[in-house]
Amino acid sequence: MASMAESRLRLISIYPVLLGTYGDGGNLRVLTTRARARGIDVDSIELDAGEPVPDSADLYLLGGGEDDAQVAAARALRADGGLTRAATKGATVFGVCAGYQLLGAVFPGSDGVPEPGLGLLDVTTERLPKRAVGELLATPYAAGLRDPLTGYENHAGATRLGTAAQPLARVEVGIGNGTSDAGEASSEGAVQGHLIGTYLHGPGLARNPELADLLLSWVVGAPLEPWPQADVNALRAERLAAVSRGRR
């Protein structure tokens, strides 16, 4: 892990051409800008599909993608091994949608055939009976997060958490993980050590600056100074108001 005084932060976006269909490439841009705004030097790297994954970076990002692209990315990452080595060494990993599912043990591949994931997150994903599409609002459980999580979900995954993973948040509006049992609160996303998986697009880190700063604080090993931005506050206020009016 890098410390703030030490070298530059290395942020890697994994195969955005495969896992960038839903705008999640914006998460790299958000983290880069928010780190630099705090005087932290950053190297931001976008890896081409199939390129070897350096295991020495501080933070890795995976986004949403189409079914075939998700399978192609998972196979390339399993064959390469770099992301698994990095995560084992304690790197921070943030996966969204397809990128969340492939961090788990298994997910539905092309035509629904189960495909092995990287097994870094203790989650398994099956097909939802009906695709989850719309605004997602959730109350965070994770330490260091207080503000409601807001985003847009568009997936057909029913993700079940094993005992090693904790839910990221409780669903207020939307589907999220889509696997709650009767009488149980619906959960969204998963946290395990410094790995986070979520269904929040928007992109998730643009809509939820507290989550972006939590990831950065893990990497630098210290909380960050506030960096309030009127544009971000206005977007959050507008989205939270829209969801409370029942617009999904």
Added chain:
Amino acid sequence: MGFGRFAGSLSRALGRGDGLVIGGKVVLALCPDAFARLATGHRVVFVSATNGKTTTTRLLAAAMRAAGSVVTNDSGANMPAGIVAALARPSAAPNDHAPAVIEADETYLPGLLPGAHGPLLVLGNLTRDQLDRVGEVAMVARRWRAAFAKTDSLSAIANVDDPHVAWAAGLINDVTWVSAGQRWTADSALCPSCGLILHRAAVDHPGNPDWSCTCGVRRPTPAWQLETTDTKATLVGPDAARYPIELQLPGRANQANAAMAAVAAQLLGVAPGTALTAMQSVQSVGGRYQTVSLGGRQVRLLLGKNPAGWSEMFGMLAPAPAPVVIAINARAADGKDPSWLWDVPFEQLADRFVVATGERRHDLGVRLLYADVAHATVADPWTGLPSEVADAGRPGHPALDAVGTYTAFRELLRRGGGANDNGLHG
């Protein structure tokens, strides 16, 4: 034809403009096979793509009018109800044998094929758009290919530079392949057939458009080719004949639309030179590129609804440091998730001032914040623009560019009193 007259009077009785679509819905409710009945006798041409289908339809209709009458849904209503309404308009159908140039929404195209008799398809491109409604690109391509395989006596004109389009059209016996270009490649990283990473020759040889996969799928050899330089565009035919493309519409994407339309016109009996000359009559398409008066300024209206479309937009805007107004909505017709704003390299606007407006202006505001583009979010820019916009669009100054998503664009057109191509107010 009695049915057509009935449908026509019904749709007229129900109104015009958007009323046309309502009329079409009523007709379809009364007669689910209305499209097949109304299409009887017409040579049906379906124009479909993610981007450029309205313009290509408009250009092809203009070209075909050089040879006689044409039936077309030039209002841009490209779902079944709008298509039925257009075919039912008696004024639009002076005889049953006129070619019917039909813009078809890419998700509805498969369902329309059984109703036409030996239709000609004009297939431009498939890229991410309205992912909440349309779904993923690979899925749309699969549905196209399956539907094309089931349709008898189909013929097509297809763009070899879009792998999804080329693969979907690959099972059609009679295809005229055109190299019309495709700047946006982020949706075709994988082979549409086997899902392996597609090899693109441009990686080693910049500018080489070839693509192929180890499974054997590869870019077909085009019979027609669009050649573009900074100053001119030329359509090159199979016999090496060269046809200059000189349009009133701006941008490389419209040159590609014209190339596809000219090849279609040629197959329908209008020579490419004649067709391209006729296309020069098109000055705006559904209000796109039209200049209207808004807030005491001359404002040029542009449609920017997805990342592939935006990739062609930067070259069309008035040069920097001209300011630009961008209006973002996320209604059903725009796609309800504007996350795609992060796929657009708005960093390219760094030396301009941007006015972010529309119902989702704050999504754009955050995007521009992180792109480090000077901007203001304004609910209604036409009652007071920020001072940074200065004199743009005022008398003696160039028009102010305003780019909108589909419904935001329609609102700009309505506010500006712009006319759509039917002479109706949008």
